[in-house]
Amino acid sequence: MKRLLLPLAIATTLLAGCQSTQTPEPDQLRGTGDLGLIIERATGSVLVVDHSEYEILDRVEGLGDLSHASVVYSRDARYGYVFGRDGGLTKVDLLTGTIDERVIQSGNSIGGAISQDGEYVAVSNYEPGGVNVFDSDTLETVAEIPATYVNEEGKQDQSKTVGLVDAPGNRFVFSLFEAGEIWTVDMLTTPPDVSRHDAGEEPYDALITPDGRYYIAGLFGEDGLSMMDLWNPGQGVQTILPDYGKGEQRLPVYKMPHLEGWAIADGNAFVPAVGRHEVLVADMADWSMVERIPVQGQPVFVMASPDNRQIWVSFAHPKNNVVQVIDSQTREIIRTLEPGKSVLHMEFTPRGEEVWVSSRDSDRITVYSTRTLEEVARLPARKPSGIFFTNRAHALGL
Known part of the structure; x- marks a missing residue:
């Protein structure tokens, strides 16, 4: 019996010792x-903020050209992946306020995404074009996908x-x-x-519906949007909201x-019109035009609050000092x-009780x-632009 009790006592003491040395202090x-x-x-810096306390926790510097930067998050919401305009991909640790990894992966990039399983980070490039895919832990290259076509x-x-x-199924979707x-x-x-699927003329940006079914690309070269049903990709790409500016001169x-940050509310989609001072409303049942809402300028972001009761709209220069709420x-x-x-930029808190708005020149x-309202x-910030909260870690297309 003594032989059995002695090892058990020693093991208990060692276990207690391990627990006491590995458990952080409560304030940590x-x-x-x-x-x-x-x-x-x-x-070239980012602020780590606490949106419950309106507090700036850290400033992380050395991220390069952030003139058109965006962020996605790891599944545990500890790391933010910052996509810089200079081709930089930077992994930021929110808890330590430091850069965990950083690579320069192209000459000019324009955003990215993280895969459904959190294993891969993909970056979309202007120069030289194409998409590069990286391991989310190490930022080592996993795949290079050149966007080749016949001109x-x-x-x-x-x-x-x-x-x-x-997109669901551990896929990435992008436009050329x-x-x-x-x-x-x-x-x-x-x-x-x-x-590969044929789309409309000059897709310039895109979105995916919250259920991951529809990928919709806005078109700069023509009126309308290109929509692909990811549940039925064999059906190809169809044009929705065609000719919304027919007979009118584009501004x-x-x-x-x-x-x-597109908006879905009450069964309708609210999207900005290219070259129009309008927000377009489409019935998501058949993607037909429902209404054109006149606004004070050319919309840039049209975003729905999490409860879908409000649509917040920001605008391009020269009328970019205001936000309108619909x-x-x-x-x-x-x-x-x-x-x-x-x-x-604008960003809603996860449950939508507040919205944060960046004003670069203020x-x-x-x-x-x-x-x-x-x-x-x-909060003070140096020429702030994009605002990205960690609830994005658990949403498609963000």
Whole structure:
């Protein structure tokens, strides 16, 4: 009996010792569910923020050219992957406020996505074109997918790639601007299987519906949008909302609309019109035009609050100092807000009680209550642009 008890006592003591040395102090423990990253585009830095406390936790520097930067998150929401315009892909640790890994993967990139299983990070490139895929842990290259096509002169060329999103089945989907195509990449095959589909003229950005079924690319070269049913890819790509500007002269486009933050509410899709001072409303049952809502300028972001009751719209230069809020049921503008000079981005808190708005030329973030539409907080930031909260880790296409 003594032989049995002695080892048990020693094991218990050792286990207690291991627990006491490996458990962090209470003030060192925290989750990441109410954290996020804010891009400071002019200084190559990002802010780590706590949106529950309106607090800036860290500033991480050395991320290169962030003039058109975006962020996706690891499955555990600890790491943010920042896509820089200079081709930089940077893995930021939100808990330590440091750069975990960084690579320069191209000459000019325009966003990216993380796969459904969290294993791969893909980057969409302008120069030299194509999509590069990396291991999310190490940022080592997994695949290089050149966006080759035959140009008007009959020669093989490379296209800019845009509208890169993740899709169910561990797929990536993206569009080719010059080629007018939509490609899907299956990351469950080795090497990744690529499927090509003809689309409309000059797709410039794209979105995926929350259920992952439809991939929709906006078209710069013509009216309408190209839509692909990912459940039935054999049906090809169809055009929806064709001729929405038929017979009307297009206005100058100072900044391309962004479709990533698109809005779905009450069975309808709300999307910005290219070269129009309008938000288009489409019935998602048959993708027919329902309404054209006049707004004060050319929309850039058209975003729905998480409860889908409000549509928040930001605008391109020169009328980019305001945000307009639309009631999704009445489709009327209920408030025009002035968050500051040069509004660039908006982000709702996960349950939608507040929205954070960046104003580049006012060097600040303004936080509004979505219930009262009144300002509740301000945070200083250096030329802020994109705002990305960690709840994006668990949403498709973000």
